[in-house]
């Protein structure tokens with residue numbers, strides 16, 4: 001259950017969720033069973049609608065896992081090419097197999113490597129950048145993507161409210177989470193204060209920051 005939404009409301013919102021694609025249904029079931037953290041159902045719907053509104057042609061994703069959100073992007077933005085980065089070898093294999101099964105190999109490129117090392121090599125401007133990897137490094141990932149942004153680029157940062165931890169110390173269960181919570185707080189202050197960005201913070205899933213380059 002998300003700490004950001006009362007259970008009653010979350011259950012109601014989820015009861016309105018629809019997904020007809022059999023592969024995505026299977027992938028979500030597998031992810032839930034094996035505890036692979038993929039986008040929540042409400043986040044999936046949010047990204048889908050965002051893609052329908054903004055019609056991105058070039059999407060960059062940091063954090064592929066098994067390729068669930070990358071396939072969602074490809075379905076929601078039918079003209080888009082997606083570049084996605086994942087550092088866990090096993091996840092890369094699974095993501096590539098899922099992309100192949102979906103018949104999307106031409107449009108989704110899964111790059112194996114640490115985003116901090118891969119991002120400096122990524123060229124070109126992207127219409128949408130989705131940051132969904134190591135939470136303590138969001139600001140670093142953002143800075144490494146700056147060269148790939150132009151006015152109008154949308155940046156979606158997922159899980160930014162991290163079970164409430166950046167909001168108040170009382171939500172931090174263990175010391176080891178403290179640094180991540182502090183870094184996420186700094187990142188959110190940066191996103192909301194940077195003069196070249198316009199940012200909204202939304203309590204969807206585990207919190208999302210929706211930014212656009214001015």
Ligand SMILES: C[S@@+](CC[C@H](N)C(=O)[O-])C[C@H]1O[C@@H](n2cnc3c(N)ncnc32)[C@H](O)[C@@H]1O
Nearest residue numbers: 038039063064065068069086087114115133134
């Ligand atoms: C939340 S999951 C991504 C879920 C995926 N976007 C989806 O919704 O289907 C985060 C992924 O980022 C990967 N990751 C974490 N740190 C990374 C890094 N520095 N570089 C590349 N991938 C990283 C993890 O291995 C994990 O698979």
